[in-house]
Amino acid sequence: MGPTNAEPAIAGKNSIQDRAYARLKAMIDEGRLLAGERLLEAQVAKAFGISRSPARHALRLLSEERLIRELAGRGYEVVRSAAATAQAEGIEPQSRRAVLDAVKIAAMPQWERMYGQLEQELCAGMIFSSVRIVEERVAEHYGVSRTVVRDVLARMHSVGLVTKDSLGRWIAPQVTPAKTHHLYELRWLLEPQALRQAAPHVPTAYLERGRATVSNALKGFPQEGFDTDVVENDLHVTLLGHCPNEEILHSLARTRVLFVPTRYLLDPVLHIPLSLIEDALYEHIAIYDLLLDRRVDDAAQALFNHLKNADDRWLKRFETTAKKRQPALPPYLLVS
Numbered sequence: 001m002g003p004t005n006a007e008p009a010i011a012g013k014n015s016i017q018d019r020a021y022a023r024l025k026a027m028i029d030e031g032r033l034l035a036g037e038r039l040l041e042a043q044v045a046k047a048f049g050i051s052r053s054p055a056r057h058a059l060r061l062l063s064e065e066r067l068i069r070e071l072a073g074r075g076y077e078v079v080r081s082a083a084a085t086a087q088a089e090g091i092e093p094q095s096r097r098a099v100l101d102a103v104k105i106a107a108m109p110q111w112e113r114m115y116g117q118l119e120q121e122l123c124a125g126m127i128f129s130s131v132r133i134v135e136e137r138v139a140e141h142y143g144v145s146r147t148v149v150r151d152v153l154a155r156m157h158s159v160g161l162v163t164k165d166s167l168g169r170w171i172a173p174q175v176t177p178a179k180t181h182h183l184y185e186l187r188w189l190l191e192p193q194a195l196r197q198a199a200p201h202v203p204t205a206y207l208e209r210g211r212a213t214v215s216n217a218l219k220g221f222p223q224e225g226f227d228t229d230v231v232e233n234d235l236h237v238t239l240l241g242h243c244p245n246e247e248i249l250h251s252l253a254r255t256r257v258l259f260v261p262t263r264y265l266l267d268p269v270l271h272i273p274l275s276l277i278e279d280a281l282y283e284h285i286a287i288y289d290l291l292l293d294r295r296v297d298d299a300a301q302a303l304f305n306h307l308k309n310a311d312d313r314w315l316k317r318f319e320t321t322a323k324k325r326q327p328a329l330p331p332y333l334l335v336s
Contacts, residue, residue, distance in 0.1 A: 017054035137332030
């Protein structure tokens with residue numbers, strides 16, 4: 001099949017690293033990258049017009065799916081491709097550097113560029129008090145339209161990070177120990193049951209891939225580029241999403257706000273001891289192992305214990321924060 005200039009569609013995936021992963025996977029699936037060909041991080045970055053960090057992430061995802069394998073100090077080698085038919089006929093693939101289509105991946109949209117920074121500032125502020133977002137000041141600061149700002153805030157509203165007060169103003173409500181405890185209580189009541197119902201529908205390959213992601217994160221922990229979002233979503237969102245009870249999943253969606261601060265483990269306000277994060281990763285491994293052994297009830301109990309521990313870890317975050325002074329807010333955020 002000849003090269004294509006169209007980026008593959010990725011449902012719900014808009015980041016540069018996700019698009020780089022999807023493009024490379026499509027090239028392997030379509031036989032444009034052959035078994036035995038080598039891929040280099042710098043090569044991917046140059047071909048797609050991206051930095052090395054998202055290129056590295058994309059290659060790691062492909063490695064976890066066993067589409068490529070890491071070569072010590074020499075990049076990666078394609079393992080599976082449409083060349084399998086040719087190999088079956090006795091034609092051995094040559095070990096050579098792959099040729100990539102030089103197709104630039106579009107820069108992230110305006111809302112995505114500002115989302116992360118605004119989210120982090122909100123999270124740091126709402127540990128101390130409720131925070132009001134001034135739309136026109138946000139637009140001026142980031143050099144975007146009010147429409148873009150409203151799009152960002154609507155996305156934050158969908159995960160429970162912000163809401164509107166009686167005057168129609170955007171507010172990020174203060175996160176308190178009582179509120180997080182109530183949300184975790186909802187999770188430990190519902191997630192184990194969701195896991196029991198989801199387990200028969202989760203492919204073994206997915207469990208193995210999820211476990212490998214956590215295992216890789218633990219190698220040399222903490223490592224550069226460690227992404228808690230991937231680990232949390234793999235277990236608590238995607239895996240549980242196989243649960244056929246939509247009402248349980250709808251109720252759990254309200255608790256997603258708890259995931260947000262885990263993206264900022266090194267933030268001076270939001271951080272918690274890395275040893276506690278490492279403990280949480282080992283708990284994820286234990287849950288995957290029990291599911292792989294088809295010990296579903298034991299896995300549900302392990303998930304219950306994990307969520308109880310997570311509640312305690314959040315409390316330690318509050319204890320750490322209580323010793324600090326509230327950081328100065330940017331001009332577009334006001335104490336409410």
